[in-house]
Amino acid sequence: MSIPLRNFGKTGVQISALGLGGHHLGGAKDEKAAIEIVHRAVDGGITFYDNSWEYYRGKTESWLGLGLKGRRDKVFLMTKVCTHGRDASLAMQMLEQSLRRLQTDHLDLWQIHGVVFQNDPELFIRPGGAAEALQKAKEQGKVRFVGFTGHKDPDVHLAMLNTGFPFDSVQMPLNPFDATYFMSFEQKVLPVLNQRGVAPLGMKPISGHGDPVQRGVLSASEALRYAMSLPVACTISGAEELHIIEQNLEIAQNFVPMTPAEMQALRDRCSPYAADGRFELYKSSLKFDNPEARLVHDFPLDTAQVEVKDMVNEAKDTGHAWPQI
């Protein structure tokens, strides 16, 4: 079985229309289960792999690296750098760590993670900012393509694009709730990317943690099909358990794009819930903002967050508030 391939922007490279999200991998029961999920994804035709330097304090990159051992050449590997406004030199250190954890000498795509705050674009493009690291890593052959991700505010995405930096890809939440909310990536950002030939990568097709599916507003299949029917290069969805990846593979392998009428019907069905942002907590709360980002921007931490728990554990008896990288 295979999954449809699509163009990764103007690069001439093709990637699978469904990608495997990195964060959920850390929720797998153990290393063996995570490796099994990755193997199943590769065998099922997924070529696009998402991750981030800061997920589960590095665990998901390590597990993905183990899962891709012997399979690295079959896939398009992406991870993200977590400077959150800090310097290019820090970004380069993070890149070396990511490469080591992922057991590879190059990334296919390296993206700036979590561009969510109003001042992030300015901090990115400033002299000495992370933009210089993207450029340098490309020149050194350590990454093939570069981009950025964020889940908060379409205007922040547009400000990033307006820095003029030559991004190959841009990642954003795309789902039928986003479509009619007043801060809509589908309405405000997606058309700009398509017009410029930058590869759009969709994420959070099922709203991050599947809330609206659990509440019966729509099915996982409808949500995923909607996101994949948009003009995007790839829709990234995570799986903590094998049965989730099986379900997603089946949807992707049998993918038939929704008609415009079907898409509109789904938007209409979701719009009463979309209006107050209840299923888009990544926009309306800090829930999806990692502690690394919050610390740098001096926002409050949430002790219920898995990365914060890990930080506290790692810092025990070290005399440090949290481990330095």
Next chain:
Amino acid sequence: MHENPKAGPEVSRRGFLKGAAIAGVSAVIPSDKVPTAVQTKDEPALGNFQSPKRPLGKTGLQCSVLGMGGFHLATAGSQAAINNMVAKALDHGINIFDNAWEYLDGLSEERLGVALKRRRDSVIVMSSVCTHGRKQDVAMRMLEESLMRLQTDRLDVWQIHEVIYHNDPELIYAPDGVLEALTKAKQQGKVRFVGFDGHKFPAIHLAMLNRGYAFDTVQMPLNPLDPNFRSFESNVLPVANQRGIAVLGMKSMGGSGELISKGAFTPSEALSYAMSLPVASIISGMDSMEVLDQNLAILRDFKPLSADQMQQLRDHGRQFDDGRYELYKSTMKYDRDLGRSLHGYPSAAELPV
């Protein structure tokens, strides 16, 4: 692109990472220009000082430039402590008292009601109705409860509380919605003037105003950080001014004093900034006699800041323009559970920010 990482301006990095710590060391405006807040526990020499008054929009009422917030007041300790604070505020001409039906499950209104007993007629009593999208019958029941708790038969200002979700204007303007309760309560003489408040998006305030209901008041966050992040000052204040709607400022120090505790501004800078805007009153949450004394001393020495001084404060605030100290806009910290639950959001216990 420059290769030399050291070529960058120091400003952003230092201000960005250590902004709070370094900014706290010195005030933005030299202290001979702006009165410094009284930091000692000694009572400030307030003498017979009386708060200046301003017109409350077109209502014909005159309100003190500083108003007393209901939520913080109710957390100030015993009823006796609250009585003392209210008595002192009244002695110095503070005459506008805010509250909300949902604060501390009604305790906040009850305590204010007790503290204002016998002085009711000399003050502007406000409360807010917490329908959060529900119908007018809910609003009318809440009004009766608010009146009872506040021990009065009429509110001077009744506002729709916490208009912060994007579909709120639509729900508020719906047939049989809370606006009909506002009109009816006015007709019945149970409230004199009506308005709304919210702390999230200027666009939501504008939607409320532009749909056309004749509000007498509108409440919004105003402080020297606001102009650089989703600004009410730039987007909403001029519209309200132009229409003669009384503007009540709030969160002049960040909602829980974040502007002060993070070292971004002194209390005097923050409060003076807000009071220098074209507003009727700045509602300030004061949870102890010390804070009340501090604010009264700032008010006593208050001279409206010049355009230059205002700009200096705004410029200083620019380094914090990611919303880090305006958590009511950038997080869910200030969104109360009742509104969250009616809008299908997790509770504060499940999702604090």
